[in-house]
Amino acid sequence: MIELRNDSLVCTFPGTVAHGTKLIISFMKTLRVPDDGRSYPLPPGLGLFPLEHVDDSRQVVPESWNEHGGVMLPMYQSEAMWIDFTSSYVDEHEVRYPFAVKVAAGKMNAITGEFWSNGISRDPQDYMVVPGQPWLDGYSVDKGFIRQFVAMPLGEGYSAEGQITGSEDVGGLQIAVYPMKKEAFEKRWPRKPPIIEKPLYLRGGSGTVTMLSVAEKGMGMAAGGRIRQEIYEDHFDLSEWDLNTSSRCFVHLANSQAWRAITGNHPSTKAPTAKQYSLHGLPWFDYYSDRKSLLGSDILNKLKSVIQFGKARRQNPLPENDSVDPGNIIRIDKPQSLDQVREWSGRSE
Protein backbone atom coordinates (compact mmCIF):
# COMPACT_ATOMS: atom_id res chain seq x y z
CA MET A 1 0.00 0.00 0.00
CA ILE A 2 1.25 3.49 -0.83
CA GLU A 3 -0.01 6.63 0.91
CA LEU A 4 0.79 10.24 0.23
CA ARG A 5 1.94 11.96 3.42
CA ASN A 6 3.72 15.30 3.74
CA ASP A 7 4.66 15.33 0.05
CA SER A 8 6.25 11.89 0.25
CA LEU A 9 5.17 8.41 -0.80
CA VAL A 10 4.92 6.12 2.20
CA CYS A 11 5.02 2.43 1.28
CA THR A 12 3.76 -0.04 3.86
CA PHE A 13 3.05 -3.74 3.70
CA PRO A 14 0.58 -4.51 6.49
CA GLY A 15 0.67 -8.08 7.70
CA THR A 16 3.59 -9.16 5.58
CA VAL A 17 6.67 -7.49 7.02
CA ALA A 18 7.74 -6.34 10.47
CA HIS A 19 5.09 -4.21 12.15
CA GLY A 20 5.29 -0.51 11.35
CA THR A 21 7.92 -0.99 8.67
CA LYS A 22 7.82 1.50 5.86
CA LEU A 23 9.80 2.93 2.99
CA ILE A 24 9.51 6.67 2.39
CA ILE A 25 10.18 8.00 -1.10
CA SER A 26 10.60 11.74 -1.61
CA PHE A 27 11.32 13.82 -4.68
CA MET A 28 13.92 16.51 -4.05
CA LYS A 29 14.34 19.77 -5.84
CA THR A 30 17.95 20.37 -6.70
CA LEU A 31 20.13 22.50 -8.90
CA ARG A 32 20.94 21.27 -12.37
CA VAL A 33 24.60 20.29 -12.66
CA PRO A 34 26.32 21.69 -15.78
CA ASP A 35 25.97 19.44 -18.80
CA ASP A 36 29.54 20.10 -19.95
CA GLY A 37 31.24 16.72 -20.15
CA ARG A 38 32.73 17.04 -16.66
CA SER A 39 31.66 15.00 -13.66
CA TYR A 40 30.27 16.68 -10.56
CA PRO A 41 29.67 15.75 -6.94
CA LEU A 42 26.13 15.23 -5.70
CA PRO A 43 24.13 18.47 -5.70
CA PRO A 44 22.15 19.47 -2.59
CA GLY A 45 18.50 18.90 -1.77
CA LEU A 46 16.56 22.17 -1.89
CA GLY A 47 13.23 20.99 -0.50
CA LEU A 48 10.58 18.54 -1.61
CA PHE A 49 8.46 18.80 -4.73
CA PRO A 50 4.78 19.03 -3.77
CA LEU A 51 2.83 15.85 -4.53
CA GLU A 52 -0.89 15.47 -5.18
CA HIS A 53 -3.18 12.57 -5.95
CA VAL A 54 -4.12 12.42 -9.63
CA ASP A 55 -7.59 11.43 -8.43
CA ASP A 56 -8.01 14.87 -6.82
CA SER A 57 -8.05 16.44 -10.27
CA ARG A 58 -9.77 13.71 -12.28
CA GLN A 59 -11.75 16.15 -14.39
CA VAL A 60 -8.84 18.28 -15.52
CA VAL A 61 -5.92 15.92 -16.00
CA PRO A 62 -5.35 14.08 -19.29
CA GLU A 63 -7.30 10.86 -19.59
CA SER A 64 -4.10 8.79 -19.66
CA TRP A 65 -3.17 10.17 -16.22
CA ASN A 66 -6.49 8.93 -14.85
CA GLU A 67 -5.79 5.57 -16.41
CA HIS A 68 -2.30 5.38 -14.86
CA GLY A 69 -3.48 6.58 -11.44
CA GLY A 70 -0.80 7.60 -8.95
CA VAL A 71 0.39 11.07 -8.07
CA MET A 72 1.65 14.19 -9.83
CA LEU A 73 4.22 16.88 -9.18
CA PRO A 74 5.22 20.12 -10.92
CA MET A 75 8.55 20.67 -12.68
CA TYR A 76 9.87 23.55 -14.70
CA GLN A 77 11.41 22.75 -18.06
CA SER A 78 15.06 21.69 -17.58
CA GLU A 79 14.62 21.49 -13.81
CA ALA A 80 16.50 18.69 -12.04
CA MET A 81 15.43 16.22 -9.38
CA TRP A 82 16.80 13.46 -7.19
CA ILE A 83 14.88 10.77 -5.37
CA ASP A 84 15.39 10.03 -1.69
CA PHE A 85 14.76 6.59 -0.16
CA THR A 86 14.46 6.12 3.60
CA SER A 87 13.51 2.81 5.17
CA SER A 88 12.33 2.62 8.75
CA TYR A 89 14.45 1.31 11.60
CA VAL A 90 13.13 -1.84 13.24
CA ASP A 91 13.98 -1.52 16.93
CA GLU A 92 13.58 -5.19 17.82
CA HIS A 93 16.11 -6.19 15.17
CA GLU A 94 18.29 -3.09 15.38
CA VAL A 95 18.46 -2.60 11.64
CA ARG A 96 16.64 -0.77 8.86
CA TYR A 97 14.23 -2.98 6.91
CA PRO A 98 15.52 -3.81 3.39
CA PHE A 99 13.54 -3.03 0.26
CA ALA A 100 14.23 -3.58 -3.44
CA VAL A 101 13.27 -0.44 -5.36
CA LYS A 102 12.84 -0.20 -9.09
CA VAL A 103 12.68 3.19 -10.81
CA ALA A 104 11.85 3.98 -14.42
CA ALA A 105 11.28 7.17 -16.36
CA GLY A 106 8.92 6.94 -19.31
CA LYS A 107 8.88 3.23 -18.47
CA MET A 108 12.61 2.96 -19.29
CA ASN A 109 14.43 1.44 -16.33
CA ALA A 110 16.83 4.04 -14.86
CA ILE A 111 19.42 1.37 -13.98
CA THR A 112 19.37 -0.82 -17.10
CA GLY A 113 17.69 1.27 -19.80
CA GLU A 114 15.36 -1.63 -20.52
CA PHE A 115 11.59 -1.35 -20.94
CA TRP A 116 9.50 -1.63 -17.77
CA SER A 117 8.60 -5.08 -16.51
CA ASN A 118 6.97 -6.09 -13.26
CA GLY A 119 9.14 -7.99 -10.79
CA ILE A 120 12.89 -7.61 -10.38
CA SER A 121 15.78 -9.11 -12.29
CA ARG A 122 19.37 -9.85 -11.31
CA ASP A 123 20.88 -10.22 -14.78
CA PRO A 124 21.30 -7.38 -15.25
CA GLN A 125 20.26 -6.02 -11.85
CA ASP A 126 17.39 -3.63 -12.55
CA TYR A 127 16.70 -2.34 -9.04
CA MET A 128 18.38 -0.78 -6.04
CA VAL A 129 18.55 -1.97 -2.46
CA VAL A 130 17.52 0.36 0.36
CA PRO A 131 19.13 0.95 2.82
CA GLY A 132 22.49 1.21 1.12
CA GLN A 133 21.24 3.22 -1.81
CA PRO A 134 19.99 6.42 -0.20
CA TRP A 135 19.41 8.42 -3.38
CA LEU A 136 19.03 8.16 -7.11
CA ASP A 137 19.96 11.27 -9.08
CA GLY A 138 19.56 10.04 -12.63
CA TYR A 139 20.26 7.37 -15.22
CA SER A 140 23.05 4.89 -14.46
CA VAL A 141 25.33 5.40 -17.47
CA ASP A 142 28.67 4.07 -16.28
CA LYS A 143 30.30 2.49 -13.23
CA GLY A 144 30.16 5.18 -10.58
CA PHE A 145 28.41 7.74 -12.77
CA ILE A 146 24.86 8.78 -13.53
CA ARG A 147 23.37 11.42 -15.80
CA GLN A 148 21.09 13.71 -13.88
CA PHE A 149 17.29 13.54 -14.23
CA VAL A 150 16.31 16.72 -16.09
CA ALA A 151 12.67 17.38 -17.00
CA MET A 152 11.98 18.14 -20.66
CA PRO A 153 8.66 18.44 -22.49
CA LEU A 154 7.38 15.29 -24.13
CA GLY A 155 7.21 15.37 -27.89
CA GLU A 156 10.59 17.02 -28.49
CA GLY A 157 12.66 13.85 -28.33
CA TYR A 158 14.97 14.78 -25.45
CA SER A 159 13.81 12.18 -22.92
CA ALA A 160 15.46 8.78 -22.51
CA GLU A 161 12.13 7.27 -23.49
CA GLY A 162 12.14 9.24 -26.75
CA GLN A 163 15.74 8.45 -27.59
CA ILE A 164 15.45 4.72 -26.84
CA THR A 165 11.97 3.93 -28.20
CA GLY A 166 11.50 6.69 -30.77
CA SER A 167 8.26 7.82 -29.14
CA GLU A 168 7.28 9.73 -26.02
CA ASP A 169 3.88 8.38 -25.04
CA VAL A 170 4.43 7.67 -21.36
CA GLY A 171 6.63 10.23 -19.57
CA GLY A 172 6.71 10.60 -15.78
CA LEU A 173 8.38 8.28 -13.31
CA GLN A 174 7.40 4.76 -12.37
CA ILE A 175 8.37 3.20 -9.07
CA ALA A 176 7.91 -0.29 -7.66
CA VAL A 177 8.90 -1.44 -4.18
CA TYR A 178 9.42 -5.02 -2.97
CA PRO A 179 10.08 -5.74 0.71
CA MET A 180 12.38 -8.46 1.97
CA LYS A 181 10.43 -11.54 3.06
CA LYS A 182 9.74 -11.44 6.77
CA GLU A 183 11.29 -14.91 7.32
CA ALA A 184 14.45 -13.92 5.46
CA PHE A 185 14.67 -10.70 7.47
CA GLU A 186 14.23 -12.46 10.81
CA LYS A 187 16.76 -15.12 9.82
CA ARG A 188 19.39 -12.54 8.90
CA TRP A 189 18.72 -10.26 11.84
CA PRO A 190 17.27 -12.26 14.75
CA ARG A 191 15.13 -10.37 17.23
CA LYS A 192 17.17 -8.78 20.00
CA PRO A 193 16.04 -9.28 23.58
CA PRO A 194 14.09 -6.24 24.73
CA ILE A 195 16.04 -3.76 26.81
CA ILE A 196 14.24 -3.21 30.10
CA GLU A 197 14.76 0.34 31.12
CA LYS A 198 15.02 1.17 34.77
CA PRO A 199 12.37 3.66 35.76
CA LEU A 200 13.62 7.20 35.83
CA TYR A 201 12.35 9.46 38.56
CA LEU A 202 14.08 12.69 37.71
CA ARG A 203 12.75 13.50 34.31
CA GLY A 204 12.26 17.05 33.26
CA GLY A 205 9.72 18.06 32.13
CA SER A 206 -16.00 25.41 -9.73
CA GLY A 207 -15.27 26.95 -12.96
CA THR A 208 -14.98 25.82 -16.58
CA VAL A 209 -13.31 22.44 -16.85
CA THR A 210 -10.62 22.14 -19.49
CA MET A 211 -9.04 18.82 -20.31
CA LEU A 212 -5.28 19.08 -20.83
CA SER A 213 -3.41 17.09 -23.42
CA VAL A 214 -0.36 15.05 -22.41
CA ALA A 215 1.42 15.97 -25.62
CA GLU A 216 1.17 19.63 -24.66
CA LYS A 217 1.65 19.45 -20.94
CA GLY A 218 3.44 16.24 -19.93
CA MET A 219 7.11 16.04 -19.01
CA GLY A 220 9.66 13.27 -19.35
CA MET A 221 13.11 12.79 -17.86
CA ALA A 222 16.06 13.50 -20.09
CA ALA A 223 19.72 12.85 -19.29
CA GLY A 224 21.52 15.89 -17.90
CA GLY A 225 25.05 16.44 -16.62
CA ARG A 226 27.26 13.69 -15.19
CA ILE A 227 27.34 13.12 -11.44
CA ARG A 228 29.53 10.77 -9.41
CA GLN A 229 27.07 8.28 -7.92
CA GLU A 230 27.35 4.53 -7.48
CA ILE A 231 24.45 2.15 -7.89
CA TYR A 232 25.19 -0.73 -5.56
CA GLU A 233 24.95 -4.46 -6.19
CA ASP A 234 22.34 -6.43 -4.32
CA HIS A 235 24.24 -8.46 -1.74
CA PHE A 236 21.17 -10.44 -0.70
CA ASP A 237 19.83 -13.58 -2.34
CA LEU A 238 17.15 -12.93 -4.97
CA SER A 239 14.87 -15.44 -3.23
CA GLU A 240 14.85 -13.24 -0.11
CA TRP A 241 12.72 -10.58 -1.83
CA ASP A 242 8.96 -10.88 -1.55
CA LEU A 243 7.83 -10.48 -5.13
CA ASN A 244 4.19 -11.15 -4.24
CA THR A 245 3.91 -8.07 -2.06
CA SER A 246 4.89 -5.15 -4.22
CA SER A 247 3.62 -1.58 -4.25
CA ARG A 248 3.98 0.59 -7.28
CA CYS A 249 3.20 4.17 -8.22
CA PHE A 250 3.10 6.27 -11.36
CA VAL A 251 4.45 9.78 -10.78
CA HIS A 252 3.23 12.21 -13.41
CA LEU A 253 5.30 15.29 -14.16
CA ALA A 254 3.29 18.43 -14.90
CA ASN A 255 4.98 21.52 -16.26
CA SER A 256 4.45 24.68 -14.23
CA GLN A 257 1.68 25.98 -16.49
CA ALA A 258 -0.22 22.70 -16.36
CA TRP A 259 0.24 22.48 -12.57
CA ARG A 260 -1.39 25.88 -12.16
CA ALA A 261 -4.25 24.88 -14.43
CA ILE A 262 -4.77 21.53 -12.68
CA THR A 263 -4.35 22.46 -9.04
CA GLY A 264 -4.75 26.25 -8.97
CA ASN A 265 -1.44 26.44 -7.09
CA HIS A 266 1.80 28.04 -8.14
CA PRO A 267 4.77 25.71 -8.34
CA SER A 268 7.50 26.57 -5.87
CA THR A 269 10.40 28.84 -6.76
CA LYS A 270 13.08 27.78 -9.21
CA ALA A 271 16.30 26.30 -7.91
CA PRO A 272 19.41 28.46 -8.22
CA THR A 273 21.84 27.74 -11.04
CA ALA A 274 24.95 25.69 -10.24
CA LYS A 275 27.00 28.85 -10.79
CA GLN A 276 24.96 30.96 -8.35
CA TYR A 277 25.10 28.16 -5.79
CA SER A 278 28.84 27.56 -6.06
CA LEU A 279 29.72 31.26 -6.02
CA HIS A 280 28.40 31.37 -2.45
CA GLY A 281 30.58 28.43 -1.44
CA LEU A 282 27.56 26.31 -0.56
CA PRO A 283 28.07 22.58 -0.10
CA TRP A 284 28.06 19.75 -2.59
CA PHE A 285 28.20 16.14 -1.46
CA ASP A 286 30.03 12.85 -2.03
CA TYR A 287 28.73 9.56 -0.75
CA TYR A 288 31.16 6.79 0.17
CA SER A 289 30.40 3.13 0.69
CA ASP A 290 32.59 0.05 0.48
CA ARG A 291 29.83 -1.90 -1.27
CA LYS A 292 30.39 -3.23 -4.81
CA SER A 293 28.74 -1.12 -7.49
CA LEU A 294 27.10 -1.92 -10.81
CA LEU A 295 28.81 -1.26 -14.13
CA GLY A 296 26.18 1.07 -15.59
CA SER A 297 23.97 0.51 -18.60
CA ASP A 298 25.31 0.44 -22.17
CA ILE A 299 21.86 1.47 -23.39
CA LEU A 300 21.78 4.51 -21.12
CA ASN A 301 25.42 5.34 -21.81
CA LYS A 302 24.48 5.90 -25.45
CA LEU A 303 21.88 8.52 -24.58
CA LYS A 304 22.59 12.02 -25.79
CA SER A 305 22.58 14.48 -22.94
CA VAL A 306 20.19 17.43 -23.14
CA ILE A 307 22.97 19.70 -24.46
CA GLN A 308 24.22 17.13 -26.97
CA PHE A 309 20.68 16.48 -28.23
CA GLY A 310 19.94 20.19 -28.47
CA LYS A 311 23.15 20.98 -30.33
CA ALA A 312 22.38 18.31 -32.94
CA ARG A 313 19.14 20.21 -33.58
CA ARG A 314 20.72 23.66 -33.32
CA GLN A 315 18.76 24.36 -30.18
CA ASN A 316 19.98 25.68 -26.85
CA PRO A 317 17.80 23.90 -24.29
CA LEU A 318 19.94 24.88 -21.27
CA PRO A 319 20.74 28.59 -21.45
CA GLU A 320 22.38 28.63 -18.00
CA ASN A 321 24.93 25.85 -18.23
CA ASP A 322 28.18 27.44 -17.07
CA SER A 323 30.80 25.07 -15.70
CA VAL A 324 31.53 25.37 -12.00
CA ASP A 325 34.25 24.24 -9.60
CA PRO A 326 32.54 22.92 -6.49
CA GLY A 327 34.99 23.72 -3.73
CA ASN A 328 32.94 22.88 -0.67
CA ILE A 329 32.31 19.13 -0.84
CA ILE A 330 30.92 17.31 2.17
CA ARG A 331 31.62 13.61 2.45
CA ILE A 332 28.69 11.51 3.63
CA ASP A 333 29.07 7.93 4.75
CA LYS A 334 26.03 7.49 6.99
CA PRO A 335 23.23 9.15 5.02
CA GLN A 336 20.41 8.02 7.26
CA SER A 337 21.88 9.24 10.51
CA LEU A 338 20.36 12.39 11.88
CA ASP A 339 23.50 14.48 11.73
CA GLN A 340 24.24 13.92 8.05
CA VAL A 341 21.76 15.26 5.57
CA ARG A 342 22.18 16.09 1.93
CA GLU A 343 20.31 19.34 2.02
CA TRP A 344 20.87 22.99 1.93
CA SER A 345 18.05 24.68 3.80
CA GLY A 346 18.60 28.26 2.64
CA ARG A 347 16.37 30.09 0.23
CA SER A 348 16.22 28.57 -3.23
CA GLU A 349 16.07 31.86 -5.08
Next chain:
Amino acid sequence: MRQVAARVGIEPSYLSKIERGLPAPLSEGKIRALSLDLGENPDFFLALSGKVSSDIQEIIRKRPELFAELIREMRKMPDHAVLRLVREVRDGNW
Protein backbone atom coordinates in the same frame (compact mmCIF):
# COMPACT_ATOMS: atom_id res chain seq x y z
CA MET B 1 0.46 40.62 28.73
CA ARG B 2 1.21 44.04 27.22
CA GLN B 3 3.95 42.51 25.06
CA VAL B 4 1.71 39.71 23.80
CA ALA B 5 -1.09 42.19 23.08
CA ALA B 6 1.33 44.42 21.17
CA ARG B 7 2.68 41.53 19.10
CA VAL B 8 -0.83 40.32 18.25
CA GLY B 9 -2.10 43.83 17.61
CA ILE B 10 -4.88 44.17 20.21
CA GLU B 11 -5.40 46.32 23.27
CA PRO B 12 -4.07 44.86 26.55
CA SER B 13 -7.45 45.46 28.18
CA TYR B 14 -9.06 43.35 25.46
CA LEU B 15 -6.58 40.53 26.04
CA SER B 16 -7.27 40.78 29.74
CA LYS B 17 -10.99 40.30 29.06
CA ILE B 18 -10.23 37.18 27.03
CA GLU B 19 -8.06 35.85 29.80
CA ARG B 20 -10.85 36.32 32.32
CA GLY B 21 -13.33 34.54 30.04
CA LEU B 22 -15.40 37.65 29.39
CA PRO B 23 -17.07 38.09 25.98
CA ALA B 24 -14.46 39.59 23.66
CA PRO B 25 -14.91 38.44 20.08
CA LEU B 26 -11.73 38.31 17.97
CA SER B 27 -11.33 37.89 14.23
CA GLU B 28 -9.90 34.62 12.89
CA GLY B 29 -6.68 36.42 12.01
CA LYS B 30 -6.19 37.74 15.54
CA ILE B 31 -7.01 34.34 17.05
CA ARG B 32 -4.40 32.76 14.79
CA ALA B 33 -1.84 35.40 15.70
CA LEU B 34 -2.53 34.93 19.40
CA SER B 35 -2.33 31.14 19.25
CA LEU B 36 0.93 31.25 17.29
CA ASP B 37 2.39 33.76 19.73
CA LEU B 38 1.50 31.52 22.64
CA GLY B 39 2.64 28.35 20.86
CA GLU B 40 -0.84 26.84 20.80
CA ASN B 41 -2.76 25.13 18.01
CA PRO B 42 -4.86 27.74 16.11
CA ASP B 43 -7.69 25.23 15.55
CA PHE B 44 -7.93 24.69 19.30
CA PHE B 45 -8.13 28.44 19.99
CA LEU B 46 -10.67 28.91 17.17
CA ALA B 47 -12.80 26.13 18.65
CA LEU B 48 -12.67 27.85 22.08
CA SER B 49 -14.04 30.95 20.36
CA GLY B 50 -16.82 28.96 18.73
CA LYS B 51 -15.26 29.32 15.27
CA VAL B 52 -14.06 26.95 12.58
CA SER B 53 -11.03 27.77 10.47
CA SER B 54 -11.97 29.37 7.14
CA ASP B 55 -9.95 26.83 5.15
CA ILE B 56 -11.93 24.01 6.78
CA GLN B 57 -15.20 25.83 6.03
CA GLU B 58 -14.09 26.09 2.43
CA ILE B 59 -13.35 22.36 2.30
CA ILE B 60 -16.80 21.55 3.71
CA ARG B 61 -18.57 24.04 1.43
CA LYS B 62 -17.17 22.26 -1.62
CA ARG B 63 -18.70 18.89 -0.61
CA PRO B 64 -21.13 19.68 2.24
CA GLU B 65 -23.13 16.46 2.27
CA LEU B 66 -20.10 14.23 2.11
CA PHE B 67 -18.20 15.97 4.91
CA ALA B 68 -21.26 16.39 7.12
CA GLU B 69 -21.92 12.66 6.87
CA LEU B 70 -18.26 11.84 7.44
CA ILE B 71 -17.97 14.01 10.55
CA ARG B 72 -21.21 12.64 12.01
CA GLU B 73 -19.98 9.09 11.36
CA MET B 74 -16.71 9.88 13.09
CA ARG B 75 -18.06 11.72 16.12
CA LYS B 76 -17.89 8.68 18.41
CA MET B 77 -14.75 7.17 17.00
CA PRO B 78 -11.74 7.11 19.34
CA ASP B 79 -8.77 9.27 18.32
CA HIS B 80 -6.64 6.33 17.25
CA ALA B 81 -9.37 5.13 14.88
CA VAL B 82 -9.74 8.59 13.34
CA LEU B 83 -5.98 8.81 12.88
CA ARG B 84 -5.97 5.42 11.22
CA LEU B 85 -8.05 6.69 8.30
CA VAL B 86 -5.70 6.38 5.35
CA ARG B 87 -5.99 7.07 1.70
CA GLU B 88 -4.13 4.79 -0.64
CA VAL B 89 -2.52 6.13 -3.78
CA ARG B 90 -4.50 4.51 -6.58
CA ASP B 91 -2.54 2.34 -8.98
CA GLY B 92 -4.01 2.12 -12.48
CA ASN B 93 -3.10 0.53 -15.80
CA TRP B 94 0.32 1.48 -17.09
